[in-house]
Amino acid sequence: MLTGGGRSLExxxxxxxxxxxxxxxxxxRLPSTDTVGDWLRRTGEGEGLAGLDRxxxxxxxxxxxxxxxxQGEP
Structure with a gap:
C-alpha cells in the first residue's frame, strides 16, 4: 500500500x-485493518522490520x- 501512495491502514x-x-x-481475500495493524505492531518488535523490508x-x-x-520486455 505504501508503495502505491497509501498513508494509513484504512x-x-x-x-x-x-x-x-x-x-x-x-x-x-484480504485481512481486516485491525488484523494488519496487530501484525504490524508485532512485526515491529525486535528485528521484524528488517525482515519485512527484505x-x-x-x-x-x-x-x-x-x-x-x-509487455514483452526482458
Whole structure:
C-alpha cells in the first residue's frame, strides 16, 4: 500500500473495494485493518522490520519483473 501512495491502514478499504486490483494482485481475500495493524505492531518488535523490508523488496521486484515480461520486455 505504501508503495502505491497509501498513508494509513484504512487504505486497505480501497483495495477491498477494487475487484480489478485484487484480481491483478491475485488477492482473493484480504485481512481486516485491525488484523494488519496487530501484525504490524508485532512485526515491529525486535528485528521484524528488517525482515519485512527484505520481503517487501522481493515482492516488488517480482511484480516488476512480471509486469515487464507481460509487455514483452526482458
Amino acid at each position: 487504505d486497505l478499504w480501497v483495495i477491498h473495494a477494487d475487484p480489478v486490483l485484487r484480481r491483478l494482485l491475485s488477492w482473493e 520481503v517487501h523488496r522481493r515482492v516488488v521486484a517480482a511484480h516488476l519483473r512480471k509486469g515487464c515480461t507481460r
